[in-house]
Structure formats: C-alpha cells, structure tokens
Amino acid sequence: MTKQSLRLLVVTCVVVSWAAATELARVRQKGGVHVTSSTLKWVMGMGRRLPPHSVPVVEEDPSTVWCRVKQHSTYTAGALHKGVCTVPFINAVHTFDQDFEVLVSLNGSSRVLRKPWDKYQAPPPNAVAAEHHCLLALFMAEDGTAHAGYLEPRERRAYIVRGTKVVKEESASILVEDEPLRYDLRDIKLDGLRTEVSPDEVELTSVTLLNPGSTHQRIVEPATVTVRHLVYWGRVKGTLAGRNALVISPDGEQRHLVWGDQNELDRAHQLLLEADLPPGTGSNARVLATIRKTEAPYTGKLTSIYADGGRLARTIQGLHMDQRLIELRAVYSPPFYLHNKTELDVPGLSRILYQSTTTTSTTTTTTSTTTTTETPKTKTASFPEKPQSDSLSLGVVTLFSGTVPATAPMQVYFLLSSALLFFLL
Ligand SMILES: *[C@@H]1O[C@H](CO)[C@@H](O)[C@H](O)[C@H]1NC(C)=O
Numbered sequence: 312m313t314k315q316s317l318r319l320l321v322v323t324c325v326v327v328s329w330a331a332a333t334e335l336a337r338v339r340q341k342g343g344v345h346v347t348s349s350t351l352k353w354v355m356g357m358g359r360r361l362p363p364h365s366v367p368v369v370e371e372d373p374s375t376v377w378c379r380v381k382q383h384s385t386y387t388a389g390a391l392h393k394g395v396c397t398v399p400f401i402n403a404v405h406t407f408d409q410d411f412e413v414l415v416s417l418n419g420s421s422r423v424l425r426k427p428w429d430k431y432q433a434p435p436p437n438a439v440a441a442e443h444h445c446l447l448a449l450f451m452a453e454d455g456t457a458h459a460g461y462l463e464p465r466e467r468r469a470y471i472v473r474g475t476k477v478v479k480e481e482s483a484s485i486l487v488e489d490e491p492l493r494y495d496l497r498d499i500k501l502d503g504l505r506t507e508v509s510p511d512e513v514e515l516t517s518v519t520l521l522n523p524g525s526t527h528q529r530i531v532e533p534a535t536v537t538v539r540h541l542v543y544w545g546r547v548k549g550t551l552a553g554r555n556a557l558v559i560s561p562d563g564e565q566r567h568l569v570w571g572d573q574n575e576l577d578r579a580h581q582l583l584l585e586a587d588l589p590p591g592t593g594s595n596a597r598v599l600a601t602i603r604k605t606e607a608p609y610t611g612k613l614t615s616i617y618a619d620g621g622r623l624a625r626t627i628q629g630l631h632m633d634q635r636l637i638e639l640r641a642v643y644s645p646p647f648y649l650h651n652k653t654e655l656d657v658p659g660l661s662r663i664l665y666q667s668t669t670t671t672s673t674t675t676t677t678t679s680t681t682t683t684t685e686t687p688k689t690k691t692a693s694f695p696e697k698p699q700s701d702s703l704s705l706g707v708v709t710l711f712s713g714t715v716p717a718t719a720p721m722q723v724y725f726l727l728s729s730a731l732l733f734f735l736l
C-alpha cells in the first residue's frame with residue numbers, strides 16, 4: 312500500500328467516525344425506562360456554528376442551546392453559547408470548545424416542553440437524557456435568566472451552573488419531548504408516479520350454477536369476495552408510527568389512517584351470479600379481479616398535533632403506495648350437460664360486476680375507493696340470440712353491489728401483500 316493511499320484510508324476512517332458520532336437521544340419514561348426518541352438526536356458540535364435545528368435551552372434565546380460532553384465515560388449536560396459548552400461536573404464548572412455534542416431536532420420535527428420538577432416528585436415522563444442518570448434541567452432565577460445543568464434522578468437533585476459555581480437545586484424545569492397525538496398530512500404532491508395494472512386478472516372465487524330440474528330456469532348463486540385495498544404513506548423520520556393520521560390525498564379525498572403503517576382497508580363485495588340454464592345443464596362462473604398498484608415519492612405538509620392543541624408543521628418527503636381493485640368481472644363458461652359434461656355449442660359470457668369509480672388520472676394518485684354503495688345497482692346484459700333449436704340462453708347476468716344478503720358467502724381473502732411487503736423491507 313502506498314503512503315498516499317494509506318493517508319486516504321486514515322482520512323476516510325476519521326470521516327466515518329465523525330459521521331457515526333450522531334446518536335438518537337434517549338428519553339426517560341415513567342418508571343425510569345429509557346427509550347430512543349423519534350425526533351431528537353445528538354450531533355457533534357462544530358465550533359461556533361450551531362447545527363441546524365439545535366434545541367435552545369429556553370425558546371427566548373436561540374443562541375444558547377443544549378450540549379453534552381463525555382468525561383470519564385459518563386455524560387454531563389449543560390448549555391452551549393458562542394462555541395463553548397459549559398457543564399456542571401460534580402461540584403465544578405467545566406467548559407469545552409471542542410468534543411461536545413449538541414441536541415438537535417430532526418428536521419425541526421421535535422417539540423419540547425419544560426416541565427416543573429421538585430425533589431418530592433419523579434421526573435416528568437419523556438425527560439430528555441444525556442445519559443441514564445442525567446436529565447436535561449434548567450433553573451430560572453428570579454431575574455428571569457435561565458441556567459442550565461442536569462437532574463440526577465437518584466439523588467433527587469439538579470446540578471445547575473450559575474456563573475462559576477455549581478448550585479444544587481431541589482427544584483428545576485426538566486426538558487421533555489412532547490409526542491404528538493395525531494398527524495395531519497395534506498398539500499401532497501406526487502412525483503414520478505408509477506402505475507402498474509396487474510397483467511393477469513386474479514381469480515377470487517368460482518361458483519358452479521346448476522339446473523338439475525326438467526325445465527328451463529334462471530339459476531342464482533350469491534358470492535362474497537373480500538378485496539384488500541392497501542394504502543401506505545411511508546415511514547418518515549422523526550414521526551411516530553401507529554398514531555392516527557388524517558390524510559388528504561391529491562384528489563381531495565380525506566381518509567383516517569394509522570400513520571407509518573400499511574393500512575388495509577378490506578372491502579367485501581357481495582355478488583349475485585345468475586344464468587338462465589336449460590334443463591340438465593350447468594355453467595361455471597369465475598370471478599376475476601383486476602388490481603392496480605401505484606407508487607410515487609411525494610412531498611407534503613405534515614402537521615403534528617399535540618395534546619394541548621399545539622401544532623407543528625413541516626414539509627416531509629415519503630413514499631406512497633396504493634394497491635386497489637379497479638374491476639371485478641364474472642366469466643361464465645358455456646353451459647354443459649350435467650350427465651356427460653359435454654359443452655353446448657354456445658359461447659361463454661363475460662360481464663363486469665364492479666368498476667372503481669376513482670379517477671385513473673396518471674398525474675395524481677388517489678387513495679379513494681368507492682364507498683359502499685347504498686342502493687343495490689342492477690345491470691343487465693343480454694346474450695346475443697342463439698340460433699339453436701334447444702334455444703339455450705345464458706340470458707341475463709344481474710349484478711348487485713352492496714346490500715344483497717349472501718346466504719352462502721364464499722369468503723375469499725385476496726392477499727396482495729407480498730410484493731408490497733417486499734418493497735417495505
Ligand atoms: C430532512 O431534511 C433533509 C435536508 O433538509 C432532507 O434531505 C431529508 O429528506 C429530510 N428528511 C425527512 C425525513 O423529511
């Protein structure tokens with residue numbers, strides 16, 4: 312290895328270790344369990360320049376932000392001002408102009424509160440920690456100035472820097488991460504939409520219609536198919552999966568979803584399969600589905616809504632996916648004699664049972680599906696006249712969507728998730 316390439320390698324290692332020195336912050340929950348924050352992280356400080364979205368000690372003074380330093384393998388926390396991180400360390404004030412970390416809000420996604428604490432109570436839930444026994448604390452002096460330090464929960468004491476001294480306080484304000492109750496996503500712009508209609512129709516069920524009688528009859532069989540509609544708006548950094556979210560899709564449709572999850576919005580379609588059959592014949596009816604899958608990166612305005620009504624909006628980027636039914640079709644085989652299975656010389660029939668009413672525009676996707684139809688819709692389709700002496704006709708196909716009671720429903724769960732799951736992983 313040449314000297315030069317060795318030097319390159321060393322430089323690379325340094326860069327990598329610097330980049331790796333950013334760490335998600337941890338917050339202390341009720342009972343003392345620490346969990347990783349979804350919106351706060353520690354990044355290496357860089358002289359006097361504050362990293363973007365540094366978290367101020369108090370909102371009124373953005374030039375003084377939270378910092379931490381590692382000493383003798385433990386962290387202590389304090390305030391960074393003009394490139395100097397000042398922390399209490401036991402009973403002495405220590406200052407650092409390098410090797411300190413700054414608390415930042417991931418893309419400005421975090422909302423922090425300062426909650427009162429005193430030695431008679433446990434730290435408030437979601438207290439931001441520099442490490443396990445070090446919670447970020449500040450003390451407001453009578454003159455309104457803020458002094459930073461940390462709370463040691465076991466000692467029930469806050470160590471606060473006041474001038475050149477460390478003062479032990481029995482009450483303080485504790486920095487806590489506020490978690491949104493729910494999200495609101497709107498102003499969505501889809502970019503580079505890819506739409507794929509499944510090339511093969513998927514068979515959801517098949518039903519055999521039989522006329523064993525001695526007269527010409529209309530045979531009716533109910534069938535229920537459940538088709539899974541999948542909607543996904545992505546896992547976005549700095550957001551909590553599992554919260555309720557209201558999403559207003561580009562076509563204006565509003566939908567309540569679970570944030571960060573693939574939402575499965577199953578919908579049952581109740582169908583009636585009908586055929587006019589001559590005596591002693593049958594026909595196989597297959598129900599086929601056409602599925603459309605859409606994917607697109609998007610940008611949108613995500614608003615976090617907090618318990619106290621507070622709101623925090625930001626622009627996010629994510630990946631949207633949607634997989635839905637666009638058409639259901641029944642395909643009837645030519646009638647056949649029941650006793651010897653010979654097909655009559657009559658063509659089969661194909662009838663559309665359901666069509667999505669959503670726009671198929673390729674510039675915007677939609678998460679809307681047709682809502683359940685309130686009134687049964689009936690469509691009739693006649694076969695062409697059959698020039699045959701036995702006057703067979705598979706005459707009429709009736710279609711209901713909605714309210715037909717299915718006496719013998721055939722539930723078919725149609726799982727399309729594998730491809731999508733693959734994508735998510
Ligand atoms: C955070 O911000 C950076 C730069 O502004 C951007 O590239 C990134 O996509 C953002 N991350 C999220 C999750 O929005």
Ligand SMILES: *[C@@H]1O[C@H](CO)[C@@H](O)[C@H](O)[C@H]1NC(C)=O
Pocket residue numbers: 648651652653
């Ligand atoms: C089956 O039965 C029908 C009517 O009984 C008859 O017309 C047809 O030829 C039969 N087919 C065979 C293969 O025997």
